[in-house]
Amino acid sequence: MHAKPSEIAVTAWARLLRAHQMVLERIETELKAAKLPPLAWYDVLLELKRVDSGRLRQFELGEKVLLSKYNLSRLLDRLEKEGLVKRETCDEDGRGAMVSITAAGRALQKKVWPIYERAIGKYFARHLSDADAEQLTTLLTRLTQAE
Amino acid sequence: MHAKPSEIAVTAWARLLRAHQMVLERIETELKAAKLPPLAWYDVLLELKRVDSGRLRQFELGEKVLLSKYNLSRLLDRLEKEGLVKRETCDEDGRGAMVSITAAGRALQKKVWPIYERAIGKYFARHLSDADAEQLTTLLTRLTQAE
DNA sequence: TGATTATGGTTGCAAATGCAACTACACAAA
DNA sequence: TTTGTGTAGTTGCATTTGCAACCATAATCA
Numbered sequence: 001m002h003a004k005p006s007e008i009a010v011t012a013w014a015r016l017l018r019a020h021q022m023v024l025e026r027i028e029t030e031l032k033a034a035k036l037p038p039l040a041w042y043d044v045l046l047e048l049k050r051v052d053s054g055r056l057r058q059f060e061l062g063e064k065v066l067l068s069k070y071n072l073s074r075l076l077d078r079l080e081k082e083g084l085v086k087r088e089t090c091d092e093d094g095r096g097a098m099v100s101i102t103a104a105g106r107a108l109q110k111k112v113w114p115i116y117e118r119a120i121g122k123y124f125a126r127h128l129s130d131a132d133a134e135q136l137t138t139l140l141t142r143l144t145q146a147e
Numbered sequence: 148m149h150a151k152p153s154e155i156a157v158t159a160w161a162r163l164l165r166a167h168q169m170v171l172e173r174i175e176t177e178l179k180a181a182k183l184p185p186l187a188w189y190d191v192l193l194e195l196k197r198v199d200s201g202r203l204r205q206f207e208l209g210e211k212v213l214l215s216k217y218n219l220s221r222l223l224d225r226l227e228k229e230g231l232v233k234r235e236t237c238d239e240d241g242r243g244a245m246v247s248i249t250a251a252g253r254a255l256q257k258k259v260w261p262i263y264e265r266a267i268g269k270y271f272a273r274h275l276s277d278a279d280a281e282q283l284t285t286l287l288t289r290l291t292q293a294e
Numbered sequence: 295t296g297a298t299t300a301t302g303g304t305t306g307c308a309a310a311t312g313c314a315a316c317t318a319c320a321c322a323a324a
Numbered sequence: 325t326t327t328g329t330g331t332a333g334t335t336g337c338a339t340t341t342g343c344a345a346c347c348a349t350a351a352t353c354a
Contacts, residue, residue, distance in 0.1 A: 002265060002268045002269040002273060003268055003272075003273075004264060004265070004268055005264060005267045005268040005271065005272030005273075006272065006277050006280065008277045008280045008281055008284070009267065009268075009271065009272035009275060009277070009280040010264070010267060010272070011280070011284055012271075012272075012275070012280040012281070012283045012284045012287070013170075013267050013271050013272070015283070015284050015287040015288055015291070016163075016166070016167060016170075016271075016283070016287055017167075017171075018213060018287075018291055019163070019287040019288075019290040019291050020163060020164070020167040021213045022213060022290070022291050023160075023163075023290055024164075025213070057302085058302075058303070059301085059302060059303080062302095066165060066168045066169060066172070068341090068342080069302075069303065069304090070303085070304075070305080070341085070342075070343085071340090071341065071342080072303095073303060073304060073305090074304090074305095074340080074341085075340095077304095078340095090302095093301095093302080093349080093350075094302095094348075094349050094350080095301070095302045095303065095347095095348060095349045095350070096301090096302055096303080096349090097302080097303070117151060117152060117157070118149060118151070120152045120156065120157060120160050121149040121150055121151055121152040121156075122149040123290075124152065124156065124159075124160050124163075124290060125150075125152030125153065125156035125157070125159075125160070126149060126150075126152075127289045127290050127292065128156060128159070128286065128289065128290075130153050130155045130156070132286055132289075133153065133155040133156040133158070133159040134155055134159070135282060135286065136159045136162070136163070136283070136286045136287075137155070137158055137159045137162050139275065139279055139282065139283045139286075140159070140162040140163055140165075140166040140283075141162055141166075142274045142275065142279075143166040143169070143170055143270075143271060143274050143275075144162070144165055144166050144169050145274065204332090205332075205333070206331085206332060206333085215311090215312080216332075216333065216334090217311085217312075217313085217333085217334075217335080218310085218311065218312080219333095220333060220334060220335090221310080221311085221334090221335095222310090224334095225310095237332095240319080240320075240331095240332080241318075241319050241320075241332095242317095242318060242319045242320070242331070242332040242333070243319090243331095243332055243333080244332080244333070
C-alpha cells in the first residue's frame with residue numbers, strides 16, 4: 001500500500017514537471033536555432049561514445065536512454081540513414097543487434113556538445129550554485145533508484 | 148555571455164531528465180491501466196477548475212500548462228469533442244476564445260485525481276521526506292523564474 | 295527431444311506533434 | 325479613414341509517437 005503523498009510532495013512534483021518542460025523546451029529551441037538535431041539524437045550518440053568499444057546491444061542502449069524499444073528502433077533507423085550509427089547482427093545472440101557509433105556520429109556529438117553545454121548553462125546551471133546542483137542531484141537520484 | 152556550467156550542474160541536468168522521464172512514464176502507465184486519459188487532459192481540466200469562474204482565455208490556459216498554441220488548440224478539440232470543455236467566443240476580444248470546464252470535465256478531474264495522487268505517492272513522494280520535497284521545490288522554482 | 299514461454303527487435307496503422315502558413319481581429323500611427 | 329504591425333487562434337502537411345501484432349531466436353522445462 002502506498003500512502004497519500006503530502007501536499008508538499010505534490011507541489012514538488014508539479015514543479016518538477018514545469019521546470020522540466022520549460023528548460024527542455026528552451027534548450028531544444030537553442031539546438032534547433034543552430035540547425036542541430038534534437039536532443040534524443042545526442043543522447044544516443046553520447047551513450048555509445050561513452051563505452052570504450054563504441055558499441056552496445058540495442059536493448060542496453062534502450063535502457064540507458066529510457067526509450068521504448070519501438071521508439072528506439074525507429075530513432076536508430078534515422079541515425080543510421082544519416083550515417084551516424086551502424087547496426088550489425090550480434091554473434092552471441094541471433095535475435096539481437098549491436099549498434100555502433102561511426103566517425104560521423106562521433107563528429108556530430110562533438111559538434112553539438114558546446115552548444116548544448118552553453119544552453120545548459122544559460123537555462124539551467126545559471127540558476128543554481130554548485131551546492132544547489134549537488135543537492136538536486138541527490139534528491140533526483142533517489143527517485144530513480146530501483147523500487 | 149553565459150559561463151560554462153560546472154560538471155556538477157551538468158550531472159544535475161542529466162538526472163533531472165532521467166528522473167522526469169522515468170517517473171512520468173510510470174505515472175502515465177498507471178493512468179492508462181485505469182483507462183484514464185493522459186496527464187495533459189488532467190492538467191488542462193485542473194487549471195480550469197482552479198479558477199472560480201471555471202473559464203480562461205485560451206492563451207492564458209496555454210501559459211499555465213506550457214503548451215504551444217497549436218498543440219493546445221488541438222488538445223482542446225479533443226476535450227471539446229468529449230464534452231469536457233466548451234469553447235465560446237470572447238466578448239471583449241473578437242479574436243479570442245474562452246474555454247470553460249463543463250460538469251463532465253469537473254467530474255473527470257475528480258475521478259482522475261485519486262489515481263493520479265496514488266501514483267505520485269508510489270513513484271515520487273515515497274522516495275522523499277517532506278523536507279526533501281520542500282528543498283526540491285525550492286531548487287526547481289529557481290529554474291522557472293523569469294529571465 | 296519437443297513444446298512452451300520469454301526476450302530482442304521490427305512494422306502497420308492510428309493518433310499526436312511540430313512547423314509554417316493562414317485568417318481574423320486589435321491597436322497604433324498618419 | 326487607411327495602412328501597418330502585433331496578437332489569438334486554426335489548419336495542412338510532414339514527422340514522430342504509441343499500440344498491438346508480429347517474426348525470429350533463446351531459454352526453460354516436461
